[in-house]
Amino acid sequence: MQAANRMAFKEWAAICAALGEGLQALIIRKGGIDEGREGFRVAQQEFWLFPTYQHEAALGLEQEALPILERVETQRPPDGMLRLAHYAVVTDVFHILDEQRLSRLAGQHVWSPRTVGERFAYRRPGLFVLTVRVYVHKEPHVIPDSPHLAGCRSWVDLPLDLSTEGLTPALGDNEFDRRRRQIQQALGLDSRET
Numbered sequence: 001m002q003a004a005n006r007m008a009f010k011e012w013a014a015i016c017a018a019l020g021e022g023l024q025a026l027i028i029r030k031g032g033i034d035e036g037r038e039g040f041r042v043a044q045q046e047f048w049l050f051p052t053y054q055h056e057a058a059l060g061l062e063q064e065a066l067p068i069l070e071r072v073e074t075q076r077p078p079d080g081m082l083r084l085a086h087y088a089v090v091t092d093v094f095h096i097l098d099e100q101r102l103s104r105l106a107g108q109h110v111w112s113p114r115t116v117g118e119r120f121a122y123r124r125p126g127l128f129v130l131t132v133r134v135y136v137h138k139e140p141h142v143i144p145d146s147p148h149l150a151g152c153r154s155w156v157d158l159p160l161d162l163s164t165e166g167l168t169p170a171l172g173d174n175e176f177d178r179r180r181r182q183i184q185q186a187l188g189l190d191s192r193e194t
Contacts, residue, residue, distance in 0.1 A: 001089060001135075004161035007044045008084065010154055013051035013072040014061060015110065019134040020049075020086040021068075022170040024109040025179040027088075027130040028102070029154060030119040040128060042093050043155050048141075049086040049134070050149075050156060065110035077142065082149075084158075085140035087167055091180060092131035094187050096120075102127065104186040108179070131183050133176055135167035 011019075011027065018024050029040055053076060058066055077083040096102055099120050106113070120127050141162045149156045171179065 001087075001164055001167075002046055003165070004163045005046055005048060005087070006158040006161045007046070008048040008050035008156045008158050009044070009088065010050045010052050010156065012060070013053050013076070014065060014069040016049040016051040016086050017068050017072050018065065018110045019088070019132065020136050020170050022134075022175070023065075023068075025131060025134070025171060025176060026105070026109055026183055027132055028105075028109065028111060028116060028119065029128045029130065030122055030126075040154055042090060042128070042130065045090045047088055047155075048084045048158070048162060049088055050082065050084065060112055060115045062110045062112055068110065080145050082143050082145050083140045084143070084162060085137050086170075087135045087137065087164055088132040089135070090130050090132055092129075092184065094129040094131075095126060096129055096187065097126045099125065101187050102129075104188075105129070105183065108183060108186065129183070129187065131180050134170040135164070136170055137164075137167055139166070 015027070051072070053073070058069060061069055099117065102116050102120060103113070143158065143160070146159065169176070
């Protein structure tokens with residue numbers, strides 16, 4: 001793991017919380033409208049999770065995840081500030097072109113089937129599934145938000161390197177390995193090992 005990192009990955013705040021609580025060990029991504037012609041790419045193998053609140057809605061999550069959504073909304077930092085408490089290390093990357101494979105991941109994430117289906121079908125069929133090992137910082141980094149971090153894109157370059165010292169894994173080694181195997185088996189695909 002890097003000693004410090006300035007790269008961040010935008011994700012719904014409720015998903016960041018689910019990852020940090022060990023409720024899921026994967027990210028499903030299509031990419032934002034500002035990703036460019038080539039679309040989403042796994043540009044970094046390690047990154048801070050940048051919680052966003054813009055597109056989140058109760059319809060986007062499984063019913064059992066609604067308390068997470070309510071909690072992150074009440075814990076939302078003041079306008080103009082960012083709170084970064086979760087750090088992710090990518091272990092596998094899958095590019096899924098068969099929508100039926102995604103349904104095999106049910107129960108391993110908190111997105112609703114509707115959200116996954118809409119993301120899959122947007123523009124060109126297909127999604128990326130990233131298996132990630134997530135670490136939690138007991139004392140989140142709190143930094144000022146700025147206009148250069150805005151926009152509908154996955155990757156942002158933070159204004160400063162944030163230390164990864166003191167991070168603890170959301171899942172123990174054995175549990176993470178078990179979840180990772182479940183994801184690989186559910187998708188029935190070889191990943192690009194990272």
